[in-house]
Amino acid sequence: MRTLRFLLRKEFRQIFRDKAIVAMIFFMPMVQLILMPLAADYEVRNINLAVVDHDKSPYSQKLISKIVASGYFRLTGYNTSFREAFGLIESDKADLILEIPHDFERNLIREDHEKLFVAVNAINGTKASLGGSYLGSIIGDFNGDIRMQLVTPPRFSQFPVIEVVASNWFNPVLNYKVFIVPGILAILVTMVGGFLSALNIVREKEIGTIEQINVTPIRKHIFILGKLIPFWVLANIVFTIGLLVARFVYGIVPVGSLLTLYAFISVYLLAVLGFGLLVSTFCDTQQQAMFIMFFFMMLFILLGGLFTSIDSMPEWAKLITRINPVRYMIEVMRMVILKGSSFSDILPHVGIVAFMALVLNSWAILNYKKTN
Amino acid sequence: MMQDDRVIVCEKLTKRFGDFVATNEITFDVHRGEIFGFLGANGAGKTTAMRMLCGLSSPSSGKATIAGFDVYTQTEQIKKHIGYMSQKFSLYENLTVRENIEFFGGIYGLSDERIRSKTAELLQRLGLKSEANKLVASLPLGWKQKLSFSVAVLHEPKIVFLDEPTGGVDPVTRRQFWDMIYEAANSGITVFVTTHYMDEAEYCNRISIMVDGRMEVLDTPANLKSSFHARSMDEVFYQLARGAKRGD
Numbered sequence: 001m002r003t004l005r006f007l008l009r010k011e012f013r014q015i016f017r018d019k020a021i022v023a024m025i026f027f028m029p030m031v032q033l034i035l036m037p038l039a040a041d042y043e044v045r046n047i048n049l050a051v052v053d054h055d056k057s058p059y060s061q062k063l064i065s066k067i068v069a070s071g072y073f074r075l076t077g078y079n080t081s082f083r084e085a086f087g088l089i090e091s092d093k094a095d096l097i098l099e100i101p102h103d104f105e106r107n108l109i110r111e112d113h114e115k116l117f118v119a120v121n122a123i124n125g126t127k128a129s130l131g132g133s134y135l136g137s138i139i140g141d142f143n144g145d146i147r148m149q150l151v152t153p154p155r156f157s158q159f160p161v162i163e164v165v166a167s168n169w170f171n172p173v174l175n176y177k178v179f180i181v182p183g184i185l186a187i188l189v190t191m192v193g194g195f196l197s198a199l200n201i202v203r204e205k206e207i208g209t210i211e212q213i214n215v216t217p218i219r220k221h222i223f224i225l226g227k228l229i230p231f232w233v234l235a236n237i238v239f240t241i242g243l244l245v246a247r248f249v250y251g252i253v254p255v256g257s258l259l260t261l262y263a264f265i266s267v268y269l270l271a272v273l274g275f276g277l278l279v280s281t282f283c284d285t286q287q288q289a290m291f292i293m294f295f296f297m298m299l300f301i302l303l304g305g306l307f308t309s310i311d312s313m314p315e316w317a318k319l320i321t322r323i324n325p326v327r328y329m330i331e332v333m334r335m336v337i338l339k340g341s342s343f344s345d346i347l348p349h350v351g352i353v354a355f356m357a358l359v360l361n362s363w364a365i366l367n368y369k370k371t372n
Numbered sequence: 373m374m375q376d377d378r379v380i381v382c383e384k385l386t387k388r389f390g391d392f393v394a395t396n397e398i399t400f401d402v403h404r405g406e407i408f409g410f411l412g413a414n415g416a417g418k419t420t421a422m423r424m425l426c427g428l429s430s431p432s433s434g435k436a437t438i439a440g441f442d443v444y445t446q447t448e449q450i451k452k453h454i455g456y457m458s459q460k461f462s463l464y465e466n467l468t469v470r471e472n473i474e475f476f477g478g479i480y481g482l483s484d485e486r487i488r489s490k491t492a493e494l495l496q497r498l499g500l501k502s503e504a505n506k507l508v509a510s511l512p513l514g515w516k517q518k519l520s521f522s523v524a525v526l527h528e529p530k531i532v533f534l535d536e537p538t539g540g541v542d543p544v545t546r547r548q549f550w551d552m553i554y555e556a557a558n559s560g561i562t563v564f565v566t567t568h569y570m571d572e573a574e575y576c577n578r579i580s581i582m583v584d585g586r587m588e589v590l591d592t593p594a595n596l597k598s599s600f601h602a603r604s605m606d607e608v609f610y611q612l613a614r615g616a617k618r619g620d
Binding site: 005010018211371 | 429465475
């Protein structure tokens with residue numbers, strides 16, 4: 001234990017001696033947390049729409065202006081033929097084509113029935129599918145208005161209208177920032193902790209100081225602990241700063257208890273740092289460690305459930321997410337911050353992450369060899 | 373009686389890396405308080421041999437005990453009783469002189485009291501008092517090497533291993549360095565040192581010369597010179613080493 005004290009003192013001295021690194025550790029995540037949620041927006045805006053209006057009636061004009069007024073679309077083409085409009089898609093000037101047929105107005109009023117054609121440029125998948133469904137719902141809405149005002153009196157409506165009303169629990173206004181900020185914070189803490197620990201031991205190998213350590217009677221687990229604890233403290237500070245940014249910039253106040261959150265993050269960080277240290281014991285140069293961490297970080301983040309829902313992943317990807325610590329972190333962040341889950345709710349998550357921490361750190365200790 | 377004071381006992385110690393035999397069946401003993409010179413051209417296998425003796429590298433075959441502990445099974449015991457100064461400077465450059473001393477003292481389990489007194493004594497002896505709170509990175513090489521040596525013997529080990537401690541150091545500092553080595557030997561620390569400087573070889577009690585992984589000769593400098601009919605160690609070394617196939 002006394003040896004550990006000397007190790008910790010040395011590590012903290014080295015970390016805080018490099019002022020540039022300290023600034024980066026604390027400042028960069030803050031900037032990212034402030035900037036990224038503003039840019040990484042789930043809502044799709046500025047969808048370029050080309051309209052092919054064969055009808056040119058007041059109704060078709062009304063529909064178009066309703067679509068543009070929604071704020072999601074930008075009218076980039078008003079064409080007379082589909083081929084012309086398709087040219088716009090080909091030259092990437094339009095994402096969607098709405099084709100309004102001849103006699104749109106007449107059919108809508110007299111025959112109570114009309115078809116519209118929507119063509120989607122699916123190269124940008126998110127934009128295409130969301131744009132298509134926005135357009136669908138605006139047209140549906142338009143249709144409803146017409147019927148209300150002009151066609152049949154609603155009280156004697158022949159067809160019962162079923163309307164689905166969604167209520168967004170835990171995020172009442174469906175503010176995507178509330179959803180994404182905890183996730184981004186989870187990733188930032190993971191990145192800072194993971195990279196710092198992955199580069200550390202390997203740095204001592206590169207400089208050669210590890211030789212001087214290996215020739216001392218220091219116990220391996222003490223040495224690993226001496227590396228683990230400083231980064232654990234740093235990552236906790238980064239996490240705290242992140243919570244403060246979430247609170248004061250985005251007004252996100254955790255619904256659940258902070259104690260629950262910190263209980264989880266404490267265990268979680270042991271797993272992430274253990275992984276970084278394990279990578280560090282396998283590598284000989286910082287470059288190698290950097291590339292390996294990059295590889296895993298990308299996997300962890302893309303399969304973490306922040307940007308895409310895990311439920312809609314293929315089975316094999318779902319399997320991978322089960323051994324992805326980031327997934328559990330993001331889930332817990334959302335559960336505790338948005339939903340107010342208690343410690344007993346996240347107990348399974350704590351258990352899994354604790355197991356990972358145990359395995360990864362033991363492996364790191366085993367793989368750190370003082371004698372080659 | 374002679375048996376009792378052997379601190380390094382080495383028998384047919386071998387290290388292979390694949391097909392390459394870095395150290396080939398070396399056999400020798402080193403006695404307590406001796407200054408043992410370990411010579412050889414670049415690539416002769418000196419560093420590999422030394423790393424095995426320090427418990428940093430495990431031998432492929434052969435036997436060796438250091439301070440009575442086995443190099444296969446008791447490496448951590450060995451490490452308590454030896455000091456090591458590697459070829460590459462390996463104190464922490466971004467810690468101060470004082471912090472390095474404190475750190476290694478702590479790792480070797482010295483009490484706070486001992487660390488304090490040792491630090492004061494060491495700074496005094498090295499004339500580094502005014503540099504105590506400067507980063508090690510800012511010291512000139514000669515001082516760095518002297519500091520490394522002092523840190524290697526801080527915990528008063530039985531044996532200290534020095535791998536080319538005076539490489540690139542000016543003659544005056546080398547002289548001072550050897551004074552420190554003598555001082556350590558006089559206090560009972562066995563010194564195991566590699567060098568490329570033949571004048572330094574003359575300071576050793578006994579010398580071994582390695583050629584292509586094998587230990588070709590082992591004797592006192594005087595005996596070696598007479599048996600090779602040479603006037604200086606330079607000549608002895610040249611006669612042996614020019615037959616070497618390895619090296620850079």
